[in-house]
Amino acid sequence: SAVISQKPSRDICQRGTSLTIQCQVDSQVTMMFWYRQQPGQSLTLIATANQGSEATYESGFVIDKFPISRPNLTFSTLTVSNMSPEDSSIYLCSVYRDSAGNTGELFFGEGSRLTVL
């Protein structure tokens, strides 16, 4: 597995503001992802955080709203911009540990619970 630290663990934010979530992994990983879990819902992939290049976003997510940085193989940030109450969610950093034959596993950080008022 991996030790994945996220901060903040939770925050209450005002509408229209932006918040940056940090994710630190205890060892170098190739693949890092950001997921969102809205209240009572399952997990949805926001984007793949690519080291040294722009993140790859899933359908429905855009860079202007969720800018992502990945300066090295152990760290990434996700910013939630111009927040509205609909952005109230748990944001989860995750890393994929690959093994031979596509038998890798995905591990999650503790999550960052954002409430937007």
Added chain:
Amino acid sequence: QKEVEQNSGPLSVPEGAIASLNCTYSDRGSQSFFWYRQYSGKSPELIMSIYSNGDKEDGRFTAQLNKASQYVSLLIRDSQPSDSATYLCAVNNSWGKLQFGAGTQVVVTP
């Protein structure tokens, strides 16, 4: 649209009994399958991964995979109150980009 389907529950299970959770998926090309446990207010925790048809056992957990039927299940034997959680089925579509089901809530009653 690739889909992962689970019964939402809640699934009520007496303590000591077997909990049976089911999951179907639509992408026949999927190769990796996972079960995560998520306690309320916590992040998902990987409890089982399965890649080949058949059964895989780990302690009180058994995962079963049938790729022909596009079906994966999780059995929890000797259920304990600490097993009360939401169980998420996930399918690996592409190198770590997992698609998750909605989750099944399990409630183990003493």
